[in-house]
Amino acid sequence: MKTRLKVFFPLGLLVVLVLLLPITVMIIASFQSADGSFSLENYHQVVSTRYYTEAIRNSLAISLVASVISLIIAIIGAWALTRLAPKTKNILISLFNMSSSFAGVPLAFSLIILFGNAGIWQALMTALHLPRTFEIYSLSGTTLAYTFFEVPLGIMFLFPVFEELNPEWKEISSVLGAKPMFFFKKVIFPVVLPNIVEVFTLLFANAMGTYETTFALTGNSLVTIPTLIGTLIDGGLTANVPLACTFATLFALFMTAIVWLGNRVTRSKREVKA
Amino acid sequence: MSPKASTRVARGIITFLFIYLATPIVVTMIYSFSTSWVKTILPNGLTLKWYSELVASPEFMAVLLRSFSLGLLTTLIAMACFLPVVFYANVYNPQVKSHLRFITVLPFTIPGIILVTGLIQLYAELPIPKIIILVLAISLLSLPLTYQALDNAFIGRDFRAMFEQALVLGDSPFKAFVKVIIPNIRAGVLVAMLLTFTSAFGEYVLTNLLLGGNFETLKIYMYRLMRSNGQASSVLTTIYFIFLAFISLILILIMQHYSAPHKSTKEGAKK
Amino acid sequence: MQSDFLQIQGLGITLSGNNIIKDMSFKVRRNTLTTFLGPSGSGKTTVLRAIAGLNTEVSGKILLDGEEIQSRSANQRNIGMVFQSYALFPNMSIFDNVAYGLRVQKKSNDVINKEVMAMLQTVSLTNKKDAYPDQLSGGQKQRVAIARAMVLKPKLLLLDEPLSALDAKIRVSLREQIREYQQKLGITMLFVTHDQGEAMAISDDIVVMNEGKVQQQGSPMAIYAQPENVFMAQFIGNHNLLTGTQLQQLGLTTASGQSLVADTHYVVRPELFSPEATPEATAIAGQMTTCSMLGDRVQYHFMSDAKLPLKVELLNHSEPLKIGVPLTLYLDPAAVHPVGPANAE
Numbered sequence: 001m002k003t004r005l006k007v008f009f010p011l012g013l014l015v016v017l018v019l020l021l022p023i024t025v026m027i028i029a030s031f032q033s034a035d036g037s038f039s040l041e042n043y044h045q046v047v048s049t050r051y052y053t054e055a056i057r058n059s060l061a062i063s064l065v066a067s068v069i070s071l072i073i074a075i076i077g078a079w080a081l082t083r084l085a086p087k088t089k090n091i092l093i094s095l096f097n098m099s100s101s102f103a104g105v106p107l108a109f110s111l112i113i114l115f116g117n118a119g120i121w122q123a124l125m126t127a128l129h130l131p132r133t134f135e136i137y138s139l140s141g142t143t144l145a146y147t148f149f150e151v152p153l154g155i156m157f158l159f160p161v162f163e164e165l166n167p168e169w170k171e172i173s174s175v176l177g178a179k180p181m182f183f184f185k186k187v188i189f190p191v192v193l194p195n196i197v198e199v200f201t202l203l204f205a206n207a208m209g210t211y212e213t214t215f216a217l218t219g220n221s222l223v224t225i226p227t228l229i230g231t232l233i234d235g236g237l238t239a240n241v242p243l244a245c246t247f248a249t250l251f252a253l254f255m256t257a258i259v260w261l262g263n264r265v266t267r268s269k270r271e272v273k274a
Numbered sequence: 275m276s277p278k279a280s281t282r283v284a285r286g287i288i289t290f291l292f293i294y295l296a297t298p299i300v301v302t303m304i305y306s307f308s309t310s311w312v313k314t315i316l317p318n319g320l321t322l323k324w325y326s327e328l329v330a331s332p333e334f335m336a337v338l339l340r341s342f343s344l345g346l347l348t349t350l351i352a353m354a355c356f357l358p359v360v361f362y363a364n365v366y367n368p369q370v371k372s373h374l375r376f377i378t379v380l381p382f383t384i385p386g387i388i389l390v391t392g393l394i395q396l397y398a399e400l401p402i403p404k405i406i407i408l409v410l411a412i413s414l415l416s417l418p419l420t421y422q423a424l425d426n427a428f429i430g431r432d433f434r435a436m437f438e439q440a441l442v443l444g445d446s447p448f449k450a451f452v453k454v455i456i457p458n459i460r461a462g463v464l465v466a467m468l469l470t471f472t473s474a475f476g477e478y479v480l481t482n483l484l485l486g487g488n489f490e491t492l493k494i495y496m497y498r499l500m501r502s503n504g505q506a507s508s509v510l511t512t513i514y515f516i517f518l519a520f521i522s523l524i525l526i527l528i529m530q531h532y533s534a535p536h537k538s539t540k541e542g543a544k545k
Numbered sequence: 546m547q548s549d550f551l552q553i554q555g556l557g558i559t560l561s562g563n564n565i566i567k568d569m570s571f572k573v574r575r576n577t578l579t580t581f582l583g584p585s586g587s588g589k590t591t592v593l594r595a596i597a598g599l600n601t602e603v604s605g606k607i608l609l610d611g612e613e614i615q616s617r618s619a620n621q622r623n624i625g626m627v628f629q630s631y632a633l634f635p636n637m638s639i640f641d642n643v644a645y646g647l648r649v650q651k652k653s654n655d656v657i658n659k660e661v662m663a664m665l666q667t668v669s670l671t672n673k674k675d676a677y678p679d680q681l682s683g684g685q686k687q688r689v690a691i692a693r694a695m696v697l698k699p700k701l702l703l704l705d706e707p708l709s710a711l712d713a714k715i716r717v718s719l720r721e722q723i724r725e726y727q728q729k730l731g732i733t734m735l736f737v738t739h740d741q742g743e744a745m746a747i748s749d750d751i752v753v754m755n756e757g758k759v760q761q762q763g764s765p766m767a768i769y770a771q772p773e774n775v776f777m778a779q780f781i782g783n784h785n786l787l788t789g790t791q792l793q794q795l796g797l798t799t800a801s802g803q804s805l806v807a808d809t810h811y812v813v814r815p816e817l818f819s820p821e822a823t824p825e826a827t828a829i830a831g832q833m834t835t836c837s838m839l840g841d842r843v844q845y846h847f848m849s850d851a852k853l854p855l856k857v858e859l860l861n862h863s864e865p866l867k868i869g870v871p872l873t874l875y876l877d878p879a880a881v882h883p884v885g886p887a888n889a890e
Contacts, residue, residue: 022392
């Protein structure tokens with residue numbers, strides 16, 4: 001028991017200082033009105049102010065679209081990755097890992113060079129006398145930006161799942177006379193589906209929590225929950241930390257529920273298997 | 275689809291993905307070597323001017339130093355928090371692992387932008403240097419990465435039996451840890467340290483919001499340059515990219531060097 | 546006292562809240578190789594780890610050479626241990642692996658050199674002294690692990706399924722080598738295995754364990770010929786398990802002429818039937834239904850006229866018996882061994 005205490009002390013201290021205490025304070029502050037008394041005023045503001053509901057709508061829309069598109073590309077990409085030679089696989093995984101850590105300011109900047117007002121894409125469109133069709137600072141532009149880190153992330157989550165599928169299953173299935181489609185529907189799909197659901201929840205949560213890329217790309221012109229929280233903390237005169245805490249509390253609650261649900265899907269499947 | 279054809283399709287898909295993900299990076303690199311590249315399809319000319327300008331600026335070195343120290347401190351704290359726990363979970367009590375699972379989803383349920391609200395609310399008025407809180411918070415958010423990388427170091431060998439064998443041969447637990455465990459998880463620990471360092475080195479959200487931009491690290495500097503001087507920012511982005519590529523290369527080399535002999539022992543390690 | 550070298554008295558073990566072993570007692574004699582035999586999951590390894598000092602929650606007494614050791618930590622028991630996964634230190638050469646314990650004891654380099662080389666000689670690995678564990682085959686690795694434990698001349702050497710990760714052929718040759726080392730160096734060994742053939746082949750004594758309890762302890766011969774309960778009869782060797790009623794239907798009696806108890810089980814080993822009559826033997830009429838070749842022996846299924854199937858094994862030295870032809874088998878009543886009521890099933 002004594003060793004156990006010593007072993008967990010540094011981690012425990014860290015978790016208490018910068019996770020448990022701040023989260024508790026965050027939740028308490030979310031119920032704090034302008035004069036410091038307990039009230040539900042902040043929560044009321046979140047649902048009744050148009051600007052705030054827009055932030056929530058934007059966040060949900062971007063995250064949902066970006067994670068669905070990225071998930072589809074990631075499924076295809078992860079499958080393709082399993083077909084390559086082992087050495088190539090390892091190198092590519094490291095590259096995907098790297099490109100997902102390229103997210104944020106560098107990614108936003110690169111995309112502005114590519115698609116920005118003075119960027120190459122616009123020059124190309126002007127040269128070809130085509131109308132300006134695509135705006136990187138918009139909702140759809142931000143969604144595109146998210147796919148640049150969501151796709152590699154999705155591949156890294158899904159690759160181990162696909163890699164574990166037993167190639168003998170396919171052989172057995174065809175020996176038993178099943179067509180590839182039948183095999184896919186009856187074996188691969190049921191095994192992989194829970195993992196895909198779990199990966200989807202993680203991609204969605206990751207998109208919902210993205211601040212750096214959105215902020216660097218659009219400044220404060222496109223409002224999402226994270227950039228709104230950023231403004232509420234950082235915004236000088238308009239700063240309102242308790243309101244930021246309200247958003248954060250709602251966010252944490254919602255995301256914990258979603259990730260927990262995603263986790264449950266895989267876990268209950270595994271228990272049935274065992 | 276024959277296996278050969280499907281491999282060809284797979285190669286095509288990966289090549290496409292690669293181009294898609296690499297294009298912004300490549301464009302930024304070319305931009306950093308361009309004399310000017312505004313509203314044209316190709317740059318006007320090539321130059322190294324922007325590199326010499328940025329590297330010569332005193333800000334650049336100061337920024338690197340700040341990010342480097344942040345990365346180093348975070349790595350040390352993350353190791354101090356997790357090395358004992360991961361060792362304990364793998365050698366004494368594997369059941370602990372299921373309780374540590376919550377850590378792996380932490381950055382998804384409570385990302386930096388959420389955590390920062392609580393940190394500001396709690397520590398804004400307290401007389402504790404914000405930089406300490408920053409380092410601790412970055413360490414916390416890097417934990418999933420550190421944890422997984424460290425845990426991977428224990429795969430492939432029966433460390434529990436090795437540790438117990440050293441005890442039975444008469445060593446104390448601490449000496450057994452130093453003589454038998456540490457030398458055999460070196461590679462994994464190194465990987466964990468590199469990953470943790472990289473993530474802290476490129477931290478933006480917490481540093482910016484917690485310290486209000488007063489502590490100018492790499493990403494904050496990059497953002498400031500991006501709004502004022504595109505060329506300089508592209509140089510910094512390229513340098514950052516080369517740094518990431520370099521770290522990836524080291525990781526690939528470590529994995530290739532250490533993964534080969536492990537396979538022969540896998541069978542013996544099964545319990 | 547020779548029989549008291551290792552004594553386990555009322556041992557209880559709790560693992561993560563579960564009381565796995567309750568009130569277990571057995572003994573190991575000095576300079577013998579005792580096997581701890583039982584099916585997987587019977588708790589053998591847990592007991593072995595408790596003897597080595599690797600479980601923390603242990604009650605009862607463990608006496609080694611007259612001293613109580615249950616409260617000593619693992620590094621102060623002077624007990625050697627060999628693990629199933631070899632547990633060689635991959636960062637050290639074979640020499641350094643074997644020298645590990647001697648270095649902990651701060652022996653001089655001369656002594657270390659001499660003793661390690663002598664030990665490597667014993668396990669025929671002198672030419673591998675500078676190699677690293679990952680360069681060795683499984684059998685070689687396990688010999689290094691055994692050498693590493695034996696070089697400290699432990700009072701007791703514990704071996705936890707040391708052969709189960711190896712190929713069948715190496716398994717047989719290494720188990721003979723272990724027996725040889727044990728006799729040559731005069732070490733007391735406690736050897737855990739789930740393989741009854743292994744246990745039979747190398748042991749002086751066998752302790753059979755199931756569901757956390759010692760079922761029987763004795764020489765291989767006694768364990769085989771006189772199983773004390775139904776579990777033992779079924780676990781060791783091939784068998785015919787018959788109730789008293791069934792034996793009566795076959796016209797059999799026991800050796801001492803005791804009357805058969807209807808609901809008691811009796812075991813009859815299949816190789817004890819004979820096609821030739823002897824004065825004491827009882828005749829059983831019937832016919833063979835199947836026949837399978839085992840190499841040195843032939844195994845038959847025999848259907849008696851009383852409609853009771855029996856397993857029969859005969860040495861493969863003459864024409865095999867014909868299938869489906871009426872014939873008579875003979876069984877000495879001494880071969881019928883009572884094993885107690887039928888509760889274990």
